Amino acid sequence: MSRLRQLFFALVLATVVAATGSHLLVGWLKIKTSASEPLTFGKSNGAPPAFRAGSSLADYGIDWERIAAQTDTEIKAWGIAAGSPYEWEQFQKKVPEARTTYIVVSAYDMDEANVCDFRAALVPLSDTIETLRAIHADWQYSKRALSQYPMTWLRTLFPTLGRSRGVMGRLHENVAKLVRPSAGSFGTEVGPTLEVGKEKVVDSYRLQKVSDWSESQIIGKLAAESAALQGSRSFNGPKNLAFERMLQYGCQRGPTIVIVMPVSRSYSKEFMSAELVQEFEAAIADAHRHTPRVEWLRLDQLAGFDSDQNFCDLVHMNVLGQKIATEAFQAWLKQIARQP
Amino acid sequence: MIFTSFEFVLFFAVVVGVRSCLRNFNAEKWFLLAASYVFYMSWSVPCGFLILGTSLTDYFVGVGLGRIEDERKRKLLLVVSIVANLGVLGFFKYTNFFLANASTSLNVLGFEVPRWHFDILLPAGISFFTFQSMTYTIEAYRRNIKPCHNLRDFLLFVAFFPQLLAGPINRAVNLLPQFAQRVRATVLEFESGLAQFAMGAVKKIVISDQISPHVDMIFASPANYDAFTLLQGVLGYAVQIYCDFSGYSDMAIGCARMMGFHFMENFQMPYSSLSITEFWRRWHISLSSWFRDYLYIPLGGSRKGKARTYINLLTTMLLCGLWHGASWNFVFWGGLHGTGLAIHRAWKHRDPLAAFKEHVLFRLAWNMFARLLTLGMVLVGWIFFREHSWTAAWQYLSRISTWSHDGTRFASPYILASLAAVFLIHLVTPKDSNWSVDVQKRPVFVRGLAYGALLLLIVCFGATDATAFIYFQF
Numbered sequence: 001m002s003r004l005r006q007l008f009f010a011l012v013l014a015t016v017v018a019a020t021g022s023h024l025l026v027g028w029l030k031i032k033t034s035a036s037e038p039l040t041f042g043k044s045n046g047a048p049p050a051f052r053a054g055s056s057l058a059d060y061g062i063d064w065e066r067i068a069a070q071t072d073t074e075i076k077a078w079g080i081a082a083g084s085p086y087e088w089e090q091f092q093k094k095v096p097e098a099r100t101t102y103i104v105v106s107a108y109d110m111d112e113a114n115v116c117d118f119r120a121a122l123v124p125l126s127d128t129i130e131t132l133r134a135i136h137a138d139w140q141y142s143k144r145a146l147s148q149y150p151m152t153w154l155r156t157l158f159p160t161l162g163r164s165r166g167v168m169g170r171l172h173e174n175v176a177k178l179v180r181p182s183a184g185s186f187g188t189e190v191g192p193t194l195e196v197g198k199e200k201v202v203d204s205y206r207l208q209k210v211s212d213w214s215e216s217q218i219i220g221k222l223a224a225e226s227a228a229l230q231g232s233r234s235f236n237g238p239k240n241l242a243f244e245r246m247l248q249y250g251c252q253r254g255p256t257i258v259i260v261m262p263v264s265r266s267y268s269k270e271f272m273s274a275e276l277v278q279e280f281e282a283a284i285a286d287a288h289r290h291t292p293r294v295e296w297l298r299l300d301q302l303a304g305f306d307s308d309q310n311f312c313d314l315v316h317m318n319v320l321g322q323k324i325a326t327e328a329f330q331a332w333l334k335q336i337a338r339q340p
Numbered sequence: 341m342i343f344t345s346f347e348f349v350l351f352f353a354v355v356v357g358v359r360s361c362l363r364n365f366n367a368e369k370w371f372l373l374a375a376s377y378v379f380y381m382s383w384s385v386p387c388g389f390l391i392l393g394t395s396l397t398d399y400f401v402g403v404g405l406g407r408i409e410d411e412r413k414r415k416l417l418l419v420v421s422i423v424a425n426l427g428v429l430g431f432f433k434y435t436n437f438f439l440a441n442a443s444t445s446l447n448v449l450g451f452e453v454p455r456w457h458f459d460i461l462l463p464a465g466i467s468f469f470t471f472q473s474m475t476y477t478i479e480a481y482r483r484n485i486k487p488c489h490n491l492r493d494f495l496l497f498v499a500f501f502p503q504l505l506a507g508p509i510n511r512a513v514n515l516l517p518q519f520a521q522r523v524r525a526t527v528l529e530f531e532s533g534l535a536q537f538a539m540g541a542v543k544k545i546v547i548s549d550q551i552s553p554h555v556d557m558i559f560a561s562p563a564n565y566d567a568f569t570l571l572q573g574v575l576g577y578a579v580q581i582y583c584d585f586s587g588y589s590d591m592a593i594g595c596a597r598m599m600g601f602h603f604m605e606n607f608q609m610p611y612s613s614l615s616i617t618e619f620w621r622r623w624h625i626s627l628s629s630w631f632r633d634y635l636y637i638p639l640g641g642s643r644k645g646k647a648r649t650y651i652n653l654l655t656t657m658l659l660c661g662l663w664h665g666a667s668w669n670f671v672f673w674g675g676l677h678g679t680g681l682a683i684h685r686a687w688k689h690r691d692p693l694a695a696f697k698e699h700v701l702f703r704l705a706w707n708m709f710a711r712l713l714t715l716g717m718v719l720v721g722w723i724f725f726r727e728h729s730w731t732a733a734w735q736y737l738s739r740i741s742t743w744s745h746d747g748t749r750f751a752s753p754y755i756l757a758s759l760a761a762v763f764l765i766h767l768v769t770p771k772d773s774n775w776s777v778d779v780q781k782r783p784v785f786v787r788g789l790a791y792g793a794l795l796l797l798i799v800c801f802g803a804t805d806a807t808a809f810i811y812f813q814f
Contacts, residue, residue, distance in 0.1 A: 006527075009788060021796040143345075160800045162804045
């Protein structure tokens with residue numbers, strides 16, 4: 001065989017080996033590779049459904065079945081891990097019949113440095129280019145946004161590409177389970193790749209409390225999170241623009257409710273400087289001003305959420321947190337309903 | 341444009357593709373030169389003019405050195421080149437360092453002066469391209485190389501994109517002649533270049549980028565951690581900087597080889613060195629040999645007696661430390677290595693244990709001890725290299741040396757796994773082997789599997805975001 005043919009054969013074999021390994025690993029570790037997953041809460045009673053936009057924080061933080069039951073409305077949503085308004089916006093128009101809109105945001109989702117793994121799979125390239133033009137994005141940001149597209153295409157061959165955090169977290173968990181089968185689920189660094197909305201049975205992951213973690217565990221999570229935050233931190237970029245567009249669209253159709261979710265104390269302490277908090281609040285205030293008809297529920301300002309006790313990881317609420325948040329939301333809905 | 345980014349892969353593919361289509365040799369070189377400047381200007385456009393300026397100075401100095409026979413005038417030309425290169429380097433890299441030290445000294449002497457500081461942008465790779473350019477004028481002065489009369493070739497020698505930002509610092513003697521004749525990579529060279537590039541990418545994005553957040557966290561607040569964690573932090577940094585820099589070098593060498601150019605190797609299993617002298621023969625080889633050939637030997641090397649040899653070693657390493665950064669930490673780091681080199685030289689001169697080394701068991705034990713001692717010294721050096729201040733470095737070191745139990749114990753699986761992998765590779769791989777070349781002797785099936793394994797590591801464990809290489813800051 002000529003050397004050129006040998007090279008060709010070696011490269012084909014290498015690609016086959018890597019692609020097979022990548023697919024096998026995704027299967028074994030059960031890593032989520034689909035960009036979105038339709039979710040329905042409650043049952044249809046013939047009335048127009050409600051639309052809910054939110055990331056996994058919305059599912060971990062609020063029991064939407066209870067909300068659907070209380071409002072007697074079917075709620076349609078899409079589970080998008082680590083999603084943000086920039087991705088949710090694509091789904092809002094898929095439920096044009098919806099009257100009520102719930103948008104669940106947090107300082108984690110709205111942070112421009114926290115990029116959804118599935119953005120390129122959900123948002124058309126033309127939309128991204130248009131947004132980059134509209135915000136006069138610099139080269140660094142544009143590069144980051146655009147380079148997600150070839151990565152998405154390459155993921156057909158190598159589904160683990162760019163998902164090292166999820167791979168290592170799950171691998172750590174699976175190996176530990178193999179070594180100690182009796183050990184329950186414990187904190188991984190999988191973070192946003194966790195499946196959302198499916199579990200009806202509360203898993204042990206959701207039972208844990210960040211406040212029970214060792215300092216070492218918290219340091220490990222914070223290190224992983226800091227690696228995941230890419231580029232400069234900001235609350236005034238494409239996500240915020242998309243958020244305001246969603247609010248305007250929602251208001252055109254009916255009641256629009258924004259729920260601002262808290263993040264754990266450890267996360268806030270490490271990643272939310274006073275300037276960033278101020279910027280986040282300014283973004284919220286701007287949205288408030290531009291769409292005055294929107295109702296706001298600030299769960300992040302609820303007493304009791306300023307501890308790690310209500311979180312099962314840095315940003316997701318545990319069952320205890322979900323109970324408190326859901327009850328607070330239900331009480332608020334009742335109060336709203338009583339208003340003339 | 342970082343080697344591990346999509347844009348570089350695209351850029352490189354275009355460069356290789358267009359170059360292979362160009363029939364005219366001159367057009368090919370103009371194209372490579374333009375591509376190199378585009379690559380550099382993607383970091384900073386004004387800095388492109390800086391590299392052009394220093395290159396032009398050295399080109400005309402070289403032309404002058406070729407024409408003038410009078411030794412005094414030749415020396416003057418060399419001084420012009422050295423002053424121009426070191427002047428540029430000094431201005432951009434050391435102005436604030438010297439101003440800060442000057443203001444501190446004046447304040448100590450009782451003069452009340454403010455802390456002077458200018459906002460000076462440090463051009464990427466300035467320490468590398470100025471040193472590379474100087475190899476040309478020094479060698480031309482020594483008449484070891486014929487002065488280059490083709491401006492385009494000389495500009496390409498200084499700015500050739502694979503080595504521009506962080507070396508290897510190629511010698512004019514090796515690289516310039518490669519631009520004089522048309523070179524094309526053979527399939528074998530292309531494959532070995534690709535293998536070396538892939539290995540470099542694994543080192544960078546699978547190891548270095550993955551452990552850096554953990555290492556950064558430990559070094560950010562060492563007072564919060566116990567001695568075990570701090571030791572893990574410095575070991576992690578040793579792995580991180582090795583994988584980062586040798587990964588970059590592998591990718592640079594691999595890129596060049598895929599185009600048919602040959603660069604010098606920059607790393608050869610440095611952590612398995614038996615002495616600090618050997619360490620410097622294996623770590624950043626292009627820089628250490630630069631300092632050896634253009635500073636240590638001109639200072640007298642080992643030809644002027646023992647005491648002078650030690651002083652020369654210390655001077656060379658102090659300046660090597662300063663080359664890395666404008667901070668006393670780097671100077672101390674260099675001084676530490678210089679002292680280590682001097683002590684090793686003195687020990688080797690006497691070698692009181694020479695007789696025992698004939699016994700196999702003793703030799704084995706001694707080698708193990710020597711390896712640990714060398715590694716220990718290198719690790720101490722890394723603390724000063726990595727820490728932001730002198731005080732912080734001492735505190736870090738004292739907490740480890742007293743085996744402090746105060747603070748959090750944090751075991752990072754990433755650091756520990758990377759540490760195990762790197763040290764295992766150092767242990768089992770022959771010191772002078774070159775994987776990317778050796779693998780070419782294997783059957784095609786084995787090569788395919790080996791490349792597949794590297795690709796699998798990249799697609800499963802590669803860090804998502806391309807981060808800059810540590811040595812870009814130097």
